Amino acid sequence: MKKITLLLLCLLTSTYLLAQKPSNETISITGKVVDANTNQPLEYATVVLKNTETQVVSGGITDQTGSFNIKNPKGTYEISVEFISFKTIKFPVQEISSNKNLGTIKLYEDASSLDEVVVIAEKSTVDIRLDKKIYNVGKDMTVKGGTASDVLDNVPSVDVDPEGIVSLRGSENVRILIDGKPSALVGLSGADALKQLPSDAIERVEVITSPSARYDSEGTAGILNIILRKGKSSGLNGSVNVTVGDPKNYQGGVNLNLRTEKINVFTNLGYNDNAGPGVYNSDITYLTNGNIDSIRVENRDNDRSRKGFNANFGLEYYLNKKSSITGTIFVRDSDGNDISKNNISSFDALDNNLYNSTRIQTEGEDDKTLQFSLNYVNNFNEDGHKLTLDLQHSASKENENAIIIDINPETNTTNELSIDNLVQADYVLPIGKNSQFEAGYRGSFQDLSSNYLVVAPNLDPAYNPSNNLEFIQNVNAFYTQFGSKINKFSYLLGLRAEITNIDIQLLNNNENYNKNYTDLFPTVNFGYELNDDQSFTLGYSKRLRRPSSRYLNPFESRESEVIFSKGNVDLDPTYTNSFDLGYLNTWGKLTLNSSIYYQHSTNNISRVNSQDVRVVNGLETNVIIRQPINLASEDRSGFEFTANYNASRKVRFSGSFNYYQFETEGEYTYNVTDPSNGNLTPITQNFDTKNDSWFTRFDAKITLPWDIQSQTRVFYYGPKNDAQSEREGILSTNIALSKDILKDKGTLVLNVSDLFNSRKYEVVGYAPSRENPTNITDQTFQRRMRQVSLTFTYRFNQSKNQKDRKPAENREDDGGGDEF
Numbered sequence: 106m107k108k109i110t111l112l113l114l115c116l117l118t119s120t121y122l123l124a125q126k127p128s129n130e131t132i133s134i135t136g137k138v139v140d141a142n143t144n145q146p147l148e149y150a151t152v153v154l155k156n157t158e159t160q161v162v163s164g165g166i167t168d169q170t171g172s173f174n175i176k177n178p179k180g181t182y183e184i185s186v187e188f189i190s191f192k193t194i195k196f197p198v199q200e201i202s203s204n205k206n207l208g209t210i211k212l213y214e215d216a217s218s219l220d221e222v223v224v225i226a227e228k229s230t231v232d233i234r235l236d237k238k239i240y241n242v243g244k245d246m247t248v249k250g251g252t253a254s255d256v257l258d259n260v261p262s263v264d265v266d267p268e269g270i271v272s273l274r275g276s277e278n279v280r281i282l283i284d285g286k287p288s289a290l291v292g293l294s295g296a297d298a299l300k301q302l303p304s305d306a307i308e309r310v311e312v313i314t315s316p317s318a319r320y321d322s323e324g325t326a327g328i329l330n331i332i333l334r335k336g337k338s339s340g341l342n343g344s345v346n347v348t349v350g351d352p353k354n355y356q357g358g359v360n361l362n363l364r365t366e367k368i369n370v371f372t373n374l375g376y377n378d379n380a381g382p383g384v385y386n387s388d389i390t391y392l393t394n395g396n397i398d399s400i401r402v403e404n405r406d407n408d409r410s411r412k413g414f415n416a417n418f419g420l421e422y423y424l425n426k427k428s429s430i431t432g433t434i435f436v437r438d439s440d441g442n443d444i445s446k447n448n449i450s451s452f453d454a455l456d457n458n459l460y461n462s463t464r465i466q467t468e469g470e471d472d473k474t475l476q477f478s479l480n481y482v483n484n485f486n487e488d489g490h491k492l493t494l495d496l497q498h499s500a501s502k503e504n505e506n507a508i509i510i511d512i513n514p515e516t517n518t519t520n521e522l523s524i525d526n527l528v529q530a531d532y533v534l535p536i537g538k539n540s541q542f543e544a545g546y547r548g549s550f551q552d553l554s555s556n557y558l559v560v561a562p563n564l565d566p567a568y569n570p571s572n573n574l575e576f577i578q579n580v581n582a583f584y585t586q587f588g589s590k591i592n593k594f595s596y597l598l599g600l601r602a603e604i605t606n607i608d609i610q611l612l613n614n615n616e617n618y619n620k621n622y623t624d625l626f627p628t629v630n631f632g633y634e635l636n637d638d639q640s641f642t643l644g645y646s647k648r649l650r651r652p653s654s655r656y657l658n659p660f661e662s663r664e665s666e667v668i669f670s671k672g673n674v675d676l677d678p679t680y681t682n683s684f685d686l687g688y689l690n691t692w693g694k695l696t697l698n699s700s701i702y703y704q705h706s707t708n709n710i711s712r713v714n715s716q717d718v719r720v721v722n723g724l725e726t727n728v729i730i731r732q733p734i735n736l737a738s739e740d741r742s743g744f745e746f747t748a749n750y751n752a753s754r755k756v757r758f759s760g761s762f763n764y765y766q767f768e769t770e771g772e773y774t775y776n777v778t779d780p781s782n783g784n785l786t787p788i789t790q791n792f793d794t795k796n797d798s799w800f801t802r803f804d805a806k807i808t809l810p811w812d813i814q815s816q817t818r819v820f821y822y823g824p825k826n827d828a829q830s831e832r833e834g835i836l837s838t839n840i841a842l843s844k845d846i847l848k849d850k851g852t853l854v855l856n857v858s859d860l861f862n863s864r865k866y867e868v869v870g871y872a873p874s875r876e877n878p879t880n881i882t883d884q885t886f887q888r889r890m891r892q893v894s895l896t897f898t899y900r901f902n903q904s905k906n907q908k909d910r911k912p913a914e915n916r917e918d919d920g921g922g923d924e925f
């Protein structure tokens with residue numbers, strides 16, 4: 106067994122030193138620890154210093170670059186460096202009277218210790234860095250047996266609504282990357298694809314709110330970078346997990362890794378079979394001159410089921426000690442069956458029943474994705490001078506078929522195919538000891554076709570949404586940036602140029618839309634370290650939001666006869682100037698990371714409700730149409746903080762709070778059709794509004810008797826209002842219990858999601874405006890009920906706390922590298 110955890114060692118040493126006479130004779134001992142075989146930095150390696158005269162033991166741990174800097178009094182020291190599963194290196198006893206750099210220290214793996222269970226400094230669920238927050242999925246029991254959507258919904262600053270839409274700091278315009286790049290794993294619709302990716306395949310999520318020029322300019326709120334698991338331990342090792350749950354939730358997964366001196370083979374396999382009920386209720390009150398005209402009640406019960414298989418295969422080949430090439434293949438095949446039963450009743454102003462009907466929609470969905478990736482890295486030296494090349498090709502196919510049984514039956518089908526290609530090159534050149542120059546290119550090319558066909562004999566042809574859309578988007582981007590550190594001050598300055606070409610064709614209408622624009626996106630990031638415990642960061646970036654194909658496609662949903670969602674083919678991009686001021690402070694066991702942010706957006710894309718009059722079941726009826734439009738501007742500002750408090754090894758607390766306010770200005774004019782004569786009446790809506798909202802999380806991890814680990818998470822999303830809607834606050838609670846068995850090679854996790862079944866979205870919508878509504882819609886959503894699941898994980902040839910160690914050359918794929 107190795108030494109006790111470094112965290113406890115440092116605490117004891119600090120206590121001892123505080124009791125000693127203060128000394129001004131301090132020196133710094135620095136160095137870098139790497140894997141001898143791959144030259145990858147070893148994060149969390151332990152450096153132990155023993156003063157041979159006083160017998161005082163002190164030390165430190167390495168950071169994400171493998172570097173360490175330990176300040177100690179002058180003296181004679183015995184120095185050792187150790188890391189789990191590696192052979193310890195001991196330096197001869199030496200007198201150190203001035204600053205000393207131990208250089209690059211290479212550790213060799215110790216195969217005999219792979220099965221050893223070692224007490225080490227455990228990473229917290231959230232690592233707080235100056236440029237990002239890193240959410241470590243493996244330490245979070247409340248997402249075991251869940252999906253990528255569940256993982257994101259538990260990340261500080263992030264929220265996922267009932268439809269699976271992801272928001273960052275209250276904004277839906279967030280860019281989601283996989284291993285630092287756009288990926289077919291996000292899928293065509295994004296939300297549905299993330300629900301098919303099992304949480305066990307994810308190692309961590311990086312929240313990047315002030316991205317550098319290296320990243321795409323897409324995503325005005327910021328970037329969520331999902332890092333998949335890639336084993337790096339020698340020999341054959343891995344894990345197997347199985348989940349059962351109620352409502353129906355069956356999952357199985359296998360993570361395997363085989364590494365030799367020249368190759369590293371890794372794979373993630375997953376299968377899921379789940380089903381769950383959901384509800385969507387709406388009461389629509391129709392008004393004429395402020396008086397109730399009629400009421401329509403829709404109570405929709407949804408029963409969703411889905412089966413899916415996904416596999417990720419990778420082979421990394423070390424060409425030599427400085428370069429490697431990695432190829433990966435990702436495959437996903439899933440199908441779903443959703444049944445929606447909508448009970449409809451209509452009443453007059455005196456509450457007399459006018460008619461009742463039942464609208465049943467049975468929808469089948471088949472999704473297939475195939476992606477090939479190739480990565481080449483050449484490390485010219487150990488100082489970070491390197492070249493990285495990436496090629497990626499993917500094809501995603503989605504077919505949906507729906508049969509609607511109602512007074513007037515209909516069927517509709519959607520067939521989509523997206524071909525995506527990515528070419529990327531990144532070059533990094535260190536200049537001196539503390540400066541770095543970077544340059545790169547990224548080309549992303551998408552060719553998507555979407556065929557939507559509605560067969561409804563009794564539907565007015567003028568309102569038939571059938572169409573065939575062809576969407577081509579090519580983006581060529583070039584970037585350069587330079588960063589440096591001068592004493593306690595650091596900076597990173599960058600500029601990105603993006604050339605966008607978009608071609609849209611609506612074949613049914615013979616309409617063509619072409620949008621071409623070239624933009625420059627500057628980024629500025631500053632950092633200042635007051636001391637070892639306190640630091641400030643200041644970031645500025647210009648970013649944009651390109652409308653996706655789903656936002657552009659003008660087809661209308663058909664689940665309801667009076668509430669429709671559709672796209673807008675004439676959308677333009679949103680441009681945002683974003684500022685972020687951050688403060689990091691550590692007081693012993695408490696770490697606080699806080700930010701103040703401001704964003705100004707022009708041509709802002711917002712989803713709005715408009716009204717129209719259509720003949721439904723022989724009656725002229727006001728209907729609601731929800732679609733995205735470009736509003737004039739939006740100003741968003743707020744503050745957030747994340748806090749971690751480790752009361753002891755058995756009690757840990759963390760929490761986050763985010764408050765934001767937004768002010769929108771703009772008008773929208775549309776036409777209301779008179780069904781009797783076809784005359785158009787223009788309606789102008791004013792969307793000037795100023796409001797605020799907030800959300801918070803609290804997380805407690807406590808070790809119970811018999812070494813049972815417990816975790817409780819409480820989430821509350823405050824009320825939110827805008828020009829056309831009011832949403833009530835939302836409270837939910839998750840709990841989990843974990844127990845290691847089979848000599849710590851196995852783990853059982855019992856997880857209860859939404860313990861009180863309270864995660865319901867209650868929204869009141871006003872159309873065309875809050876001041877003069879003709880429709881008031883009271884809606885309740887609950888996509889998924891409370892769920893109970895049990896997960897069993899078995900590890901072989903790896904210890905419970907063993908950390909995946911990525912080669913340094915692949916850190917760029919993780920979106921890392923901004924150390925300035």
